[in-house]
Amino acid sequence: MSSIDPATMAKQLATIETQKFQQRYSTQKSEYQDKLSAFGKIESALREFRTSVNEMNNSDSGIIKNTASTTEDGFFSASADSKALTGSYQIFVEQVASAHQVSTGMPDDLEATTRVPTTGTLSFTVDGETLALDLSSIDSDGDGVVTIADLNSAINNHPDNPGVNATLVRSNGKTHFMLASEKTGLKNSINVTASGTGEAWFESAFASLKEISPARDAVIWLGAKNTGLKLTESKNTFSNAIEGVDITLNKAQKSGDSAIGMDISADKSGTKEQLNKFVEAYNSLMSKVNEYSKVKGEDKKRPILANDPTLRGIESQLKSIVRGSFSGLRLNEIGIEIDRNGKMKIDADKLEKAQLNKSSALENLFNGDDQLLDSIDKAISPYLQFSSGLFKSRKDSLQESISRVGDKQVALDRKYKMSYDRYIKQFTQMNTLMRQMNQTMSLFG
Known part of the structure; x- marks a missing residue:
């Protein structure tokens, strides 16, 4: 009667007892970790989208761009923001501030x-x-x-x-x-x-x-000197003397000089560049949401966050906002459309006509109080709050699930060790009995 290997037998039987649980826990932990990683990537994409929106929605940088030019260099420079109205002005620089x-x-x-x-x-x-x-x-x-x-x-x-x-x-x-x-x-x-x-x-x-x-104030005239409108400022920049326009003085003109022309006009290429940034930011976010929530490909593989309520909420709210009406306009009326796949794109011809005929309405649509960009920021905020945001809540919940699975795996390791120790004791005893029986049988030759 041959002996057996107690360690091998104990390992095999202890593994049989715990294997199905170990596979289940490993699968659960892997799934939770994949979801946690996916939420982290979507949260990052949402933060990037929000940053892009906020960069286009402040006093220094709006969606609509205007430009200022002068008929003579050296005396002053000018810049125009999205609130500036197109037009021509005459400026005489009488005195710079000192x-x-x-x-x-x-x-x-x-x-x-x-x-x-x-x-x-x-x-x-x-x-x-x-x-x-x-x-x-x-x-x-x-x-x-x-x-x-x-x-x-x-x-x-x-x-x-x-x-x-x-x-x-x-x-x-x-x-x-x-x-x-x-x-x-x-x-x-x-x-x-x-x-x-x-x-x-x-x-x-x-x-x-x-x-x-000497201490001097800056002095300019809107129009010709002594007949136009006299303006003074303690510094050399006149902010919003003309709404949306900053005029920065460099040097004074001589008495008898003619006023210098300043033109404020729409910066079509600058506006289109801003709109392209908005469209790209939106499409990038939606692409990331679709990556983890939409069934795709020939194999119809179900993504890790398919039908997740948090992602559905983000997608639903943003789509509703960008299809809404602001200041009496919708995005599709100015050339920004969403195709059947949910991708945003720009109709260049339609946009150019809107810039020409609806410039002030365009500004209000995007940057007006409680209009498009404000509405987007308001919708996103609950998801991204650091202490109580929806993403933090979901990630904390997943992390707790991972911890619970880890506790179960620790308990399963203890169960495996107890089973292994019990079986190795039993098979060691069996080996001892088998050796004794072999010795007894040898006496009867």
Whole structure:
């Protein structure tokens, strides 16, 4: 009677007992992991779509693009956003804005090591805001000595600085103490007073500032100088003086010069480029949704998220929105159509006619309050919230299912080990009995 291999037999029988459960758990875990991966990829695609939509739906970048051009370069530049109305204007640049710059009337032999008073106050006022600098507070090392370099640093680094830059300027062996306003315009003129220092030369220096560059407002005329509409601004950019148009000044014209022409016109290629981005972003998202939810191919293989309610919700809401009416228009009326496969495409001829005849309605359709792009963002938001979004909820649920399957697999491993240990004990005992029987039988030869 031959012996048996207890380890082999124990392994085979323990495997038979647990194999069907192991296969079931492995299949379940693989399915949950595939769904989790698919949700992650669709969530990523949805975030990319939302980012694209938001980039086209802000104050700096709308769907509709306009362009600004001038008849003469060098004096000013202009840009137009989607709110600008097409038209021609005449601009005369009388004066560019400048920042106030002054120097003190300190001694000609002023050096960075020159001592300044350690008592009293030096006050700076710009546009109604004041810094009252306590001169006793700028003695950084406590030796009772404050240099002009210490004063320079204290002004520039003070948290209450109202917008004044202090600078030491050296020329021909002399050092000058200068103050400059950070911003242009009359309202940003610098006013300085020194008091309570006990040093006449110091207080006199700030009482008799030498003006290097005056504070000026920018001045332009819509139309000819002195007969058109005069506009002033503290900075060199006039934002929305004409709605949707920014005018940035470079230099002033001479008296007697003619006003410069500025034309605002529709940027057809820029608008079409924006619309192409929107169409591509939409198609990319829907392609990803279809990849994981639609039966396709000759084998009619069922995708991992077929008939999933979350994907059906996204698809249904977005299709309803893009087929809806906004500002009295639908996308198909301006040349953006959705074919029977759900793919969005542009009819170039139809779009060009809409740009020509319905430009303001186009802007409202996409970028108006609570219109197309706002509606898309509102529909997407519940899916993408980090703490309570629908995608997070689905992924958390799948992760919990994976964890439960993992717990079952751990329990199954314990069951396998217990079965293996029981069988190996039984077959070891059987081997022992078989050897004993073989020995007994040999006695009877």
